[in-house]
Amino acid sequence: MQFHHHGYVSGDPRVQPAAGVGTNRPAELPDEVDVLIVGTGPAGMLAAAQLSQFPNVTTRIVERRPGRLAIGRADGIQTRTVETFQAFGFAERIIAEAYRITETAFWKPDPADPSRIIRTARTPDDPARISEFPHLVVNQARVLDYFAEFMATSPTRMSPDYGFEFRSLNVADEGEYPVTVTLLHTSGPHEGRERTVRAKYVVGADGARSKVRESIGCTLAGDQANHAWGVMDVLAVTDFPDIRLKCAIQSGVGGSILLIPREGGHLFRMYVDLGEVDTNSKGAVRSTSVEEIIDKANAILHPYTLDVRNIAWHSVYEVGHRLTDRFDDVLPEDRGTRTPRVFITGDACHTHSAKAGQGMNVSMQDGFNLAWKLGHVLEGRSPESLLSTYSAERQVVAQNLIDFDKKWSTLMAKKPEDFENPSDLEDFYVRTAEFPAGFMTQYAPSMLVGTADHQDLATGFPVGKRFKSAPVMRVADANPAHLGHHATADGRWRIYVFATSAQPGTGSATDLLAEWFANAPESPLAATPAEADPDAWFDVKVIYQQDHTSVDIAAVPTVFKPQVGPFKLTDYEKVYATDPNADIFELRGLDRGGVVVVVRPDQYVANVLPLTATADIAAFFAPLLQPRRTEELSSSAPA
Template sequence: MQFHHHGYVSGDPRVQPPAGVGINRPADLPDEVDVLIVGSGPAGMLTAAQLSQFPGVTTRIVERRGGRLAIGQADGIQARSVETFQAFGFAERIIAEAYRITEMAFWKPDPADPSRISRAARTLDDETGISEFPHLIVNQARVLDYFAEYMANAPTRMSPDYGYEFRGLTVTGEGDYPVTVTLLHTAGPNEGQERTVRARYVVGADGARSKVRASIGCTLAGDQANHAWGVMDTLAVTDFPDIRMKCAIQSGTGGSILLIPREGGHLFRMYVDLGEVSQDDNGAVRSTTIEEIIGKANEILHPYTLDVRDVAWHSVYEVGHRLTDRFDDVLPEERGTRTPRVFITGDACHTHSAKAGQGMNVSMQDGFNLGWKLGHVLEGRSPESLLSTYSAERQVVAKNLIDFDKEWSTLMAKKPEEFENPSELEDFYVRTSEFPFGFMTKYAPSMLIAAPAHQDLATGFPIGKRFKSAPVVRVCDANPVHLGHQATADGRWRIYVFADAATPRTGQQGTASSVAEFAAWIADAPDSPLAATPSGVDQDAWFDVKVVYQQDHTGVDIGAVPAAFKPQVGPFHLTYLEKVYATDPAADIFDVRGLSRDGVVVVVRPDQYVANVLPLTATAELAEFFAPLLSSRTRDGVWT
């Protein structure tokens, strides 16, 4: 963590100095904002947290509740989300308080007595080592708390504006603030009064019944619900031996339970199968009482018993899989003629069952995808065309999620005798684990994702997929670190330079090598992406350029490393040495990630997805890739 570059810091280094709109930030919601986010759920809060790192952007997030969420419905945190939390600086703390899933147990009717259940199998949660991050269970409310803390400590000093309900919006397309939003005070001295706010952009993160979605003419389409589940967070005394283990339980009577232990010990969640829902039910199943849910759970668990002592929360829901036709306000016939002004994220775009543990996770990635793009456009880094990529990228991900969840929830609802293979459920869980972990997303070629012309140079970093970290050793202090963990959610592009075999030695700075020639180009060439960085900011303000050498750290002379990898930062122009890495002898990243020993450049987006892979000599291709993504501005700030 870098924090002394502006002078000595004696307090909490997570609290960044206020800057831009964070200096004298108004307590009351302004009449005009750059971005208005509606809804403080996971998608909305991550979008806001990302935008909190852009001091020149006025972002406000409104929420109809009068204060923070106390009890959230979502609780499953997949490894990709923990990886994202790492970028926002709170992965270690949330891991410490969460429940960690390491195994899953599968219970089925006892072959000797089908009226009883018995444990049929156990599977490791991450059998193939997909991620270095764990699979967690922690209440959604705590996730929101961490994002709120991050926003409050950010340069913009952002915090949610509670007590505002979204009523409607109009996109006028006129002036600097072309979206007019009507809000209703739901709390405080002005309760019941309407309020109008004008915005450049609006983000609807207001859930499955999204009014923002309705205001831009989007509708959810898909399968009708036909199966109901009762869900409860409970404290109970039981003789069921795997009560602190994630379990899929199928009884001889046909009923099923998905058991999820919760953080803090004792508390656990049960999704209890309530069976098929008739077409003429008209929502009657939703009136199922907690006593009936507990009774059904005891039937399924036989011969074990469940003595419920307290219920923290419960609900009844019907499984439905729905997806919107678009994630922004641009109609199909308008594509290419204008850019979006209104976006929807999370449950406003896609709904599905809760049993795959994907809702909160995919919603947060919606916000991560959109947040930095809005920041780049509003700060003048990128053209508005960048915003059209949000809907194109995330709708495909949501469709894949719904297809996966349909299969998983169908398997969970099957009766034991309906399975062709007795191990079908656990086999599916293991076989598809990369998807629920959040690592199957692969963005298609676009202005943000290059064609895989040079993919063979870095087979372990597939273009379009998230950058998968690996161990390296930081040269300046010999510390072993994970390379990907050094990337924070600060809105910067990452350019990872994996060096050729040449060894940097003092007195050999002029020695020809591909990495030295690349460093000279990226530092000084007029077509280098770094040339777009405005004057008056740090050299690495827009692009974080790192180098990884093939030697171990003792074989790299940091004094001979090109200046491009040691930028000067802060008002004192201090030399930043922590961008220079060497291989870890225990896990050589060149071997682990299939990197060419001739050297390779891996370009990674601010939301951690690999955008391009190039040889060190392909500087013209790198310049061509970034050209449409950067506004035409030179180092002195002059527009060309």
């Protein structure tokens, strides 16, 4: 964490100085906003948190509840999501309070007596070590609390506007604030009254029954529910030995349980199989009582018993897999003729079972993908065409999730005797571990993602996939660090320059690239506003192959040591060397001749290029810069 560069900070350094719209932020919801987010679920809150880092963008997030969420239904936090929490500065704190999943136990009928269950396997949660972060379980409400804290301490001093329910919207063909939104006060002195807000953009994060989705003519399509599950968070006494392990339990008497221990050491969640749903029952299964769910759980757990002492929450749901045809308000026939004004995220776009622990996690990545793009467009960094990439990128991810979840939920509901191989369930769990962890997303080539022409230069950083961090050593202070952990959710692009073996200041390809970044009119850094810090839009770091004691930091090019803040202080935290115990060049398959790895603000690798490919770097970033700046740069380039 960096601070003091604007003057001495004696208080909590996580509290950023108020700036822009955060200075004298109005307590009441204004009549006109840049972005109106509907719903304070995970997707909406992450989007708001990201936009809170853009001081000149007026973002408000409305919620029909009168206050914060007390008990959330989602609880599984996949490792990719914890990486995202690191970018927002609270991974360490939420890990400390969460339950950490390290193993999964599989229980099946005893062949000698099928009425009893026995443990048949235990598998590590992350056998391939795909992330340095753990798989967690923590109440959704706490996740939202952390995002709310991040927003409140951001330059915009953002906080949710509670007590507003979305009613309808209308999108005009023109005007600075073309989206007119009608809201209803649901609490407070104006309860029952309607309120109109005009916005440049609207984000619907209002759940599976989304009214924003309905207002733009999108519908969820897919499989109808055919299987029901009872879910309960309970405090109980039991002789089941693996009550503090994640378990997939299949019984011989019919039915299954997915057991998820919860944070705090005592609470746990059970997804209890209630069987096939009668399509003619008109949802009768939803009236299943919690007593019936407990009785079913005891039958499945035999010979063990479950004595429930307290129920924090319970519900009954039917598994259905549905997806919208688009994630914004642009009809297929209008693609390319206009840019979107209204977007939907999370459960408003895709619904599926809860047992793969994906809903909250994928929803947050929806919000992350969209929010920085809105910030760039509204701040004038990028053209509006950037916004069309949201639906194109995230719909594919949602479809892949639904395809995966169909397989997983089908296997969980399958009777043990119907498996061809007794180990099919655990084999599938281990074989597909990278998908639910959140690491199979790979964005296709687009204006935001380059082609893999030079992938051989950085085999461990696949283009389109998330940037997988690795240990390095900071040269200035000999501190070990994880390279990716310093990529905060500040809306900046990351450019990692993995240097040649030459020393800095010797005229190497690394030095020449640094000179181009700093001075060439076609360099993306040249688009940074003159009044801003030189690294305000692009965070450029260098990683040398040598031991940190062998790098002469005085000779390192100035583009890697920018002068920041009102006092123009030198930032020494962009210069790294290899960690003596874990060489990043070896770990990530980096070419010793050097390579540039470009990473998006949402942590996905956008391009891999040689150090000498300055024309390709310029060509990649040119469409991503605000059109006026691109024209200025072109006109100022030497003939």
